[in-house]
Amino acid sequence: MPHVISKDGTRIGYSKTGSGPALVLVDGAFGHRAFGPNMDLPPLLADRFTVYTYDRRGRGESGDTQPFSVERETDDLEAVIAEAGGSACVYGVSSGVPLALDAANAGLAIPKLVVYEGPFVVDDSRKPIPEDLRAQMETLVKEDRRSQAIKLFMTKGVGLPGIFVTMMRLMPAWSKLKRVAHTAPYDVAALGDTGRGRPLPAGRWSDVKSPVLVVVGGKSPKWMKNAMGALAEVLPDARHRTLDGQMHVVKGKAIAPVITEFLTG
Structure with a gap:
């Protein structure tokens, strides 16, 4: 299967389908090319984009060089974007959201981003994620x-x-x-510290210059809606949208038109 080599030598398995501008999908926890909500998206987007999916390190056909660091995951995404021609839009879901935003903040060539329900806890509407x-x-x-x-x-x-x-x-x-x-x-x-029940740090993604569409499901809990509203406020160039009828595991047929509209608009 096709693969790219990240900066630390880790093999990262990927697939691509379709034609048009490059779009990379970033999975959340447990997700990879053979499992998770992003599996349904490539055929729904392939008529407008060259869609790249990849196995985050430690999953599927990708390696898992130790020690782990968040920066190495950014390097993995950078390697996939390089394979896509050096520039690609990005769609991140759940815990793939901070990864996508960190990559854009680090200066990777990402013209536009769509992010769906990053699991941040920004107030007391749910219990904070334990520090340990x-x-x-x-x-x-x-x-x-x-x-x-x-x-x-x-x-x-x-x-x-x-x-x-x-x-x-x-x-x-x-x-x-x-x-x-x-x-x-x-x-x-x-x-990082975005799940502690405190406001999002104003400076973490202050260097994200690309337009970002922040999406939340209309049937998702209050804490998630609050988090996505807060994210849209701290990003330099963001729009916020609620996707009626959707929850955290968003349906491909619901999110694909939203991705296409924003990235091609």
């Missing part, structure tokens, strides 16, 4: 207690009720989550 969540998860993964690590991430990180996560363990997708559970701490690291 990443360390707790890394310990569980090292002990090969992957199911416990996923449950911790889903309850303390995502904010799902424990009973709901217990039911998830009975579903076929749980085994796919376990295979990439070691990468969930990477997503916690990407969030």
Whole structure:
């Protein structure tokens, strides 16, 4: 399968489809080319864009050179954009949102971005993400207690009720989550201090010069709506949109027209 080489030598698997301007899709936690909400998007966007999907490090066909750092994930995205011709629009979902924004803030050639529901906690509308969540998860993964690590991430990180996560363990997708559970701490690291129940830091993405469309689902919880409103306020050039009828796992047929309209407008 096609791959690019990141700055630290890590092989990053990718796919491309369609024709037109380059568009790179950045997955959130657990997602990769063979799993997650972005799987449905390439055929829905391929008539207007050359769509690049890639496996974030540690997932699918990508390597996982240690030690991990958020900067290395930025380098991975930079390598995919270089493969796309040196410039590409980006769509980031969930914990892929801070990664996409960090890349733009670092000066990567990203003409426009669309971001959907970065899981920031900016007020008291939900419990903050524990400061030691990443360390707790890394310990569980090292002990090969992957199911416990996923449950911790889903309850303390995502904010799902424990009973709901217990039911998830009975579903076929749980085994796919376990295979990439070691990468969930990477997503916690990407969030940094943006999940602590405090306002977003005004300077973290102050160098993002590209226009950004910030999207939230109309059926998503209050804390997520508040977070996306706050994100639109701190970005230098942002528009905010609510996508009626959608929740955090957004349907491809709902978000694809929004992506196309913004990126081609």
